Structures are given as structure tokens and as C-alpha cells.
Amino acid sequence: MEDTAAAVETPVTVSTFGVSRHPDTARLVLSSPKPPGVREEFVGVVRKAFRPRASGGGGAGRTPPARWGWALTALQTVFPVLQWGRTYNFKLFRSDVMAGLTLASLGIPQSIGYANLAKLDPQYGLYTSVVPPLIYAVMGTSREIAIGPVAVVSLLLSSMVSKIVDPAVDPVTYRALVFTVTFLAGVFQVSFGLFRLGFLVDFLSHAAIVGFMAGAAIVIGLQQLKGLLGLSHFTNSTDVVSVIKAVCSALRDPWHPGNFLIGCSFLIFILATRFIGRRYKKLFWLSAISPLLSVILSTAAVYATRADKHGVKIIQRVHAGLNPSSASQLRLSGPYTVDCAKTAIICAVIALTEAIAVGRSFASIRGYKLDGNKEMIAMGCSNVAGSLSSCYVATGSFSRTAVNFSAGARSTVSNIVMSITVFIALELLMKSLYYTPIAVLASIILSALPGLIDIKEALSIWKVDKMDFLTCLGAFVGVLFGSVEIGLAVSLAISFAKIIIQSIRPQVEVLGRLQGTNIFCSIRQYPVACRIPSVLTIRIDTSFLCFINSTFIKERIIEWIREEVETSDEKARERVQSVVLDMSNVVNIDTSGISALEEIHKELASLSIQMAIAGPGWQAIQKMKLAGVVDQVGGDWIFLTVGEAVEACVTMQKGTALEC
């Protein structure tokens, strides 16, 4: 960074575009300064990571008062609310209150449904909509995101924790483990933020997320068959095959079509209101409150008809009152801790991936930038606080954030309003949920799923990049037919295999010159480029010439040279007399790469062909100097550009020809 800064200060104006060869360029390659070593690089990364940044909020705190300035800046860094709170006014507040109320009307039924998906009692979903949004509101940097339980994380939790303890057998331990996972996930998230490990979220590529979300949506949809069909027995597995088997075997017993009727009709109702909301932008609030409306209508209908006596499954008792403390339930030692930690790290990454994807997309619409590391800390603190107050893992929800944004949220205050509304509902309205049919919860969850399946994006990935589509497909199939973890593992494996394959088999290109210029480019990519007779110019297209590709590159180059020598034996005048290796793409090299270069040089020497190297990267030339390759090749045969190298080779050949 310092070098760049120095360069910024002293820009030298170059007014003419002279292209005569500078006399000193040949020496430049070898006289370049030493690149930063591993230690300097590391120190630089750490220092840069922990340097407090001017946040994107608009430069407040830039000239802090001398005495308390430091403390204020630190506080503002941890609690961005102190920064934007200063300019907050009544007009913004009014927007936020409206948005918060809309959010709550969608959030309450969704939270109950997601708690059901997470195999917890309904109130735990509501608890999760109270505490985490409050914490996030004072620590987070996104203005539109809506925090609370989400479908994918609920599924992940229930499918992974069910494998440790069956919730049907021991619901108390199951719940305790869910809180433990939430606590650990929060701790992981905070540490990702503190240690600037934000790049971990990038490990799940966009393509993998598209496939993963689509697979998860279908799996969640299938799980809703239990509620929709009013089944009592169901499988704990999430894969398609087990679920379909379970449904088939359950349907052999008598079942009550009442559940299915209720579920389907309200699903159609919700989807219809959404369609209307999309068509007429002003009626979007209809789609936002339709889930709540469905709950009220269906509850009233069941209460009026006493349909629960005729097989319609209802929620029954819901605990009223604010979140109880769950600190004493955490199992931070004992037999389940390792399993909990494994689950927690997956939940932490998935939750962050979703939150940051949601946050970034809305921040980019509004034109501000999220601080990924700060987001992680805020999200982690929300979950740690949540785990102590009977919440499970919360994160940013796709569907609710969109509603929040459309309803005009201007800051995280809408989350606070939502949280207070849910709190009031918890205190006052829980008893009225007694007759709410479970099928209507299923229809609310089902209605949120289409947003997770992005067929258009998948098609565009297929069009642009087949390998990326494979990642996407791997995640999708893995989630669908294996489990959530298998889907993640498959997509990660394909993604990293892609990078490794790219490193194992790099392109090695023969270069030619564009006629009338001194530009050298690949003759495969630019067929108009012409090869220089008697000079073979080869570009190594990898940024890291290392153990994994050095043998391949070496053998490829030697093979080409031998073919050239063999085919040109007849016409001796055009025999290859020099080989120019364009190493301008090679940023770094390791000891295996260096010995490959040595062997190429040895092979060329045995065929009495001159070798020249053009434009090696900074780290590469340094290591080549240290390893003595530069001395072997000869300092005079290392050039800055291919053009210079080819020119030198041609000059030498003319010299030899004259001598003969």
C-alpha cells in the first residue's frame, strides 16, 4: 500500500507516446527491488485487516475532538447506530415504523412455521424474532436486512441436530443442543469477523448457493407434506427418497383430507395476493399481510367449526410471555459438544452466506457498501445473545428483507419495531393461536419457497460456464438425494477441484507476432498472429508454476521443441535456434517450478538452442535469482518483454549466420 501511495504522490507526466526501445529495460528485470517476503506480506495483511476503516456512512467522525475522539471512534465502529443515529429524524422514523409493522405481520406466521420446521415449539420461532433483531439493530451496517429465523437454517438445524438426539424421544436435550449450536455458531461468526476471515463466506460460490438454495427449497417443501397431509409419523431424513417413502407408507393409513384442503386453499390465497402485489405495486402490502390473514382466518374457521375434532391438526398450547433465559441449558462440555461444534460451524457459514448475500444485494440497490467483517460480528453477537434467551440461529431472511425494503425501511429501526410488535404478540395473543391449523403454517412456508429457486440464474450459469453449472448441479443433487451437508461438501469439492484442475493443466501457448506491430499473442487465440521463423515463443499461462504443473509444462515444452527440431530437419534454414519463454503470467514459482526451468534449459542446451526468458513476475524472478537459474540461463537472456527477447534472438542468429 505504501508503494502505491508514494506513486500517487509523484505522478510524472508523460506527454509523448514514444516507442523507441529504452536502453535500460533489459537490465530492469534483474535490478528490481526485493519483493516483500512471507513475513512482510503477513504483517501487511494483519496490519491492513486491523486498521480501522473510515466507514461508508459518509465521513462522520473524520475530525474527532482530541480527547474523547478515540473512544468515540471505537464505539462508533462497534455500534454504527451511534453514527447514523445522529442524523436520524422523525420522517425516517415514520417510514421505519410502517415497515416494521408490515415486517411483523409477515414475520409472526413465518417464525411459527420455521420453528415447526426446526422441530421446536412455535414460541421459539417468535423468541428468535425478538432478541437477535434488537442486537443487530445497534451493531449491523445493513439498513434493510430483516433478522430472524429462516427456512434453510431451520432445516439445517433440525436435520443435523436430529442425528445427535431425536426430538421425538428427548425434546429437552434436543432443545438444549439447538441453543448450544446457536451459541457456538455465534461465537464462530464473531471470530470470523474479528480475525477478518470474511473470505470464508466466498468459499461457497454463487453457483453453489443457487444450487444449494434450490435443493433446500425442494427439501423444505417436501418436509411440509407432513403438515399439509396432517401426518403423525414422518421420517427424520431429509432426502427425497426417504420422504417420498415415508409419505407413501403414511398414506396407506386413513388420513384426513381436511388438513390438505385448508393448506391448499390458503396456499392459493397467499400466492394470489403475491401475484396481485407484483402486478399492482401499490397493493404489495396485501402480499405482506396475507400470511397473517391466513392464520387469523383459518384459526377462526377451525374454532367455529371445531374441525380439530374431525382430524384437522392444530398447534394447541403455545407458551405466552417473553423469552425465558436459556443460559443454563447450554451444553458446552459433555458428549455432544464436538457434534454441536460441527453443526455450529456449518450453520454459522450458511447463515452468514445468506445474510451477506441478502445485505449486499440491497446495499448495492441503495448504493452503499457493507463491511463484511462488521456484519459477521453483529450477526455473531445477535446469535450469542439469542442463545442465552431461548432463540435459535437467526440470520437475514430473503423474503422478509424484500418486504422490509418495499415497505420503505430506512434503517435498522424497522427491525426494532418488528421486535417490539412480536414481543407484544407473545405477551397478549399466544392463547388465540390454540386453534391455528398446522396445515396453514405449511402453506406459509411453501409460499416462501419459490423465491429460493432461481431457474433463470441457473440457466444463465449453464450458458456462461459449464463447470460452474456442475457445481450448482452438484449442490442441488447432493441436497436433494443426500443431505444438506452432503450437498455442501459436493459443491465445495467441485469448486476446489475446479481451481486445482486449472492449476494442474494450465494452457501453454505458442505466440506469434501481429504483423506490423511488436505485439505477441497466442496463435490459437489470434490466428492472424504469425510465428517468427527460427524463434519458438511459448507463453506459460499459469500464475503459479509449482509442483503440480511443472512436470506437465516442462514435458509439453520439451515435446514441442523436439517436434519442431524433428520436422524442421529438412529445411535447415528454418530450424528453431532459440526458444523464448514468456513468463509474464508467472507471478510465483516454487522449487519444483525452478527445477523444471533448469531441465528445460538443459534440454535446450543439449540441442544447442538458445533459451531466453521474458517478463517473469516479481516473486518468480527473485526465486530464480536465489536458485541460480538466472546465472544458468545468463543474465543477458532475461528480458522485460517478449519483443525484446525475440529481437535479441534474431540479432544473435544473424550474427551467427554472418560468422558462418
Add this chain to the structure above:
Amino acid sequence: MEDTAAAVETPVTVSTFGVSRHPDTARLVLSSPKPPGVREEFVGVVRKAFRPRASGGGGAGRTPPARWGWALTALQTVFPVLQWGRTYNFKLFRSDVMAGLTLASLGIPQSIGYANLAKLDPQYGLYTSVVPPLIYAVMGTSREIAIGPVAVVSLLLSSMVSKIVDPAVDPVTYRALVFTVTFLAGVFQVSFGLFRLGFLVDFLSHAAIVGFMAGAAIVIGLQQLKGLLGLSHFTNSTDVVSVIKAVCSALRDPWHPGNFLIGCSFLIFILATRFIGRRYKKLFWLSAISPLLSVILSTAAVYATRADKHGVKIIQRVHAGLNPSSASQLRLSGPYTVDCAKTAIICAVIALTEAIAVGRSFASIRGYKLDGNKEMIAMGCSNVAGSLSSCYVATGSFSRTAVNFSAGARSTVSNIVMSITVFIALELLMKSLYYTPIAVLASIILSALPGLIDIKEALSIWKVDKMDFLTCLGAFVGVLFGSVEIGLAVSLAISFAKIIIQSIRPQVEVLGRLQGTNIFCSIRQYPVACRIPSVLTIRIDTSFLCFINSTFIKERIIEWIREEVETSDEKARERVQSVVLDMSNVVNIDTSGISALEEIHKELASLSIQMAIAGPGWQAIQKMKLAGVVDQVGGDWIFLTVGEAVEACVTMQKGTALEC
């Protein structure tokens, strides 16, 4: 390959070095032909892999007779002996016989020692020196390599198979599993060769091998303490801590210094002869036969003094006679098969790594080239045949190959001579081994170990590449304090982490122009390069702009642009008006990389800065076209070289300035 060939046929002579800008270069980037897709690439790789190659033997069989030509070529490909056998003569045969006899005199005692290390009876080491060398002799392409049991593979087998079945408890099953592992290792090696998976051997980098071998040598040396001290009880673990504990606890009981005396004196004798052999090249045979001499002398001494009655441990009964069949002992189904397959794949890779490293280094001295895939098939067939005739995993030995080479071996006939000599020894001399002290076997193994520890190479790795040294150290420490598998896993993990880290955090460099030229280079690497005012030129130094680094690169670039804009606010004349992204290093891109480019473009547009892209790679520009990035940036703003891009930006700015 076809493209290259076409280019070779039609080289256009370019005699002048004109550098005036070619009018069409700007259009070239977008009009380049479609690069080969994933399918074409794959088909090309497969076709190339299975295309029969002209072997390095000197072009025999180039013009085969029409009718039997095909069959002969195929046979010659499988059995290179048919090729070089034609020109084999008596003079070469005499050299090979001398080399073979020398080899046998070293091989017999080493084989017995290594069998001891592999926890097998002595004759199994000798069996392994009979069958595999014969098979290799007709199928292999290396002329100097000496095939048989080696130290590292013996250690690997004993340490891994001991974990499945304890040889002290059930020697019959242990032996059966060793044969099974040998069979499977052979099958793996053959399939590596058939499916052209030779690159798997490259996964173990040179640095990892240096560390691994040094660690293995120390571990093997420590295992010899059992024989050297004449201990009866010893540990099955191979790590330093367990071995030292075992030795300490054993030394508390009374022990017989006779073993130690015999071992040390013969170790000194062998090392002294080696020193003499190095000093006086003509006496090198002394070092080759000194192990055999030690066996004879020590056996005679023990027989004469009956020292075995006073605590000196002796070999006792050795089975005489040729290799018995072991086909019926293979356990290809049953509870141990999976464990055997795991052990086999590690043994197969390690054995191949050692053989190919040995083969390549001597081939390079003699100036011919090994065919890695053919070597794998030959080695695999040797092991499959060996596993059916009571042999364990054989490979090329470092120490014996060096002796074979020094003794003047000219072809694999020396291996045949060695094999016959060992066979005769098995038939006639086994009874005389009854009184051979075990301590002398330990001293023979110990004397072979210094060759495995290459401190000079480790130092040179440290000097050139600190990360490579870390791989080396990881392998060393892993083998020493964990186990052979842990050492391998650690070194593999560090090696691949190196590649991934290189991909995660690529360099992003600001470019400047060398004064008086049109060459752009990094201002950090070449501080003389000057930045063009008002044009920020940034080079992305990764060959694959993908999910793992696109966010980092995007944020880095946007951060720089913002810094530039902020610092230059005062002096409006020098404000950055265009950004040129040099993508000449970017060979490939994925959908995440593409969206990073789109976001950079969006950010620049919001700051009303023009974006230009220079020289994207073949795959990259194709995907950018498909994804519509080219249309967003504008086809007019994509250039072949940075020079052209900067020129266009400057021209545009002058135009705007004039308009104002």
C-alpha cells in the same frame, strides 16, 4: 496440437520490427475464434493420452513392415526389451553381468534387512529380489534402476499393516495381508499407467519428498535400535516418542552388549569402505560388497565363538528354495480388504514416487527420457506378479541403483543377473545364514540411511522458498512425531493450501509506463515506471478470476479507485478519469468473476469514470461475451494491449477537455 502443427507449416517471415499501431488490433480481441469447450478439451486430452508415442529409444520401428507392423509396434510398446534387445551385444552383456553380480552382493544382505524391517521372515526379502526384477527387465524403460525391496516402503508396509493385524500375534494373516496389499498396489500402479494418471506422482512435491525421506530415514534408524541392542520387546508405533520410551523401558532390563558391539563395529566397517570408495573411485566395489562381507564375517565369528549362547541374537532358520506361490493367500474379500486397499494406494504412490525419482535422475545423467506411464505399468505388473509369488512391494532403490550405475550397468539385464544370483543363493546358501547376527542386519540398514537425508537440498529449499520449506518440514515432523501417513497428509495439505492461498489472495498491481517506451509494468516491481496521470492502470495477477478471489480483487480495486478519487479531489485536473484493467494474466473466469467485473463497472459508472479492459485471455473473453459484460463495458473499450487502452483513454479525455 493441430493448431500448432498448422502454424509450423506456414511460418510467415516477418523481417521488419515495425511498431506502428496496426489498425485492426482493437477488433481482434472480440473476433477471436471460440476456444475449445470442456468437451473438446477432454476429448483432446484423452486422445493425446492414448496416442502411441515414439519411444525415446532412438526411433526403431519408425518404418514398420506393412503387415505385422501394427502387432510388432504394440508388442514393442508393452515390452521395450524387444526394441533394445535387437541391438544388444556381448560387450554390453559383459558390463551387465559385472553390474548384476555387484548388485546382488549388496542386494542380498539389504533384502534380508528390509524383510526384517517389514516384519517378515528373511527369505521374503530375497523372494522380492527375484521375481519383480525379472518382470521389470522386460517391461521397464529405465536402464539403470535396481528393483527390489526398499527401506521406506518396508517401513510403510510394516507400520500400516501392523495396525490391522499384529505380526507378533498372527504372523500368517499378517503375511497374507502384506501380499494382498502388494497385489492391490500393483493393480493401482497399472491403472495409474493405463489411465495416464502419472500426474498423481507430482502431487508429492520435491520439497515434500525431501522432508518425508529424511523423516523416514530417522524413523527407520530408530527401528534398528531393536536389532542393535538385541531387544526382545519393542513397540509397534514408529514415532520418535514411542520408540524412545520403548528403548528406555527395555534398557531397564538386563541386555547383552554383544549385539551392540557387533552392530557398531560392522557399521563402522561399512561406512569406512564407503568413504574409501568415494575417495578412490576405482575401489567403489569395496563399498558395494562390504555389506555381504560383513554378513559373512559376522556369521563366521558367531559360529566360531557360539556367541548366540551368550545373548547375541541370530536369524536362525531361513527357508531355502525358490519363491513359493502365494496366490491362495490373497484376501480380496473379507473384513480387511478396505484397510488393505487404503494401505495399497499409499504404498503404490510412494513406491512409484521413489522409482520415478530414481529413474528420472539417472536417465537424465545418461541423456534419455523415461515414459512415466509405461514405468507405472511395468512397476505394477512386477508387483502383481510378485504378490502371487510371496514377494512384497518392490520398487527402485536409491542406493542399489547408484551402485548398479557405478558398476557399469547398460540395460535391465543387470537386474536379471542379480535376480538369478539371488535365486542361486536362495537354493544353496540359506542354511549358512543360521548364525548371522540380527545386529549386522541393523547395521546394513543403518548404513543405507544417510543417503536418504539430504540436508544440503533442505537448506537450498529454505533459501529459495520458505513455503516449500514449510512443506518439507511438515512432512519431516509429521513422519517423525506422528506416522508415515500423517507426514504424507501434512505435506499434501500444506502443498495444496499453498496453491489455494495463492488463488485466494492474488496480487493486484498498479501499472506504470517505462519512460520513452510503450511498456507497462508494475510500479512496485519496477519503481522507474511512471503512472499516467488521470488513468489508473491495474493488473489482476491471477490466471483464474473465480469465486475464491473475485470479492477480494473487486474490493481491492474499488478501494483504490475511491482512495484515488478522494485524494485527488483538490487538484481536479489530475482526477482519475479512466481505469484500465489489465486482464492479460486472466486466462479463465467463472460466473463469480464475471459479476465482480460487472460490479466494478457499475461502481466506476457511478463515479463517472470510464472503464477499459486490456488483453483478457481466451476463455475469459469468451465467457465475458456470453455473460454480456462486453456489451456493458462496450466493445470499443476492450483492447488487446494496455498501451492501446491507455492511449484511447487519454484521447477521450483530451476530447472531453476540448468540449469543455
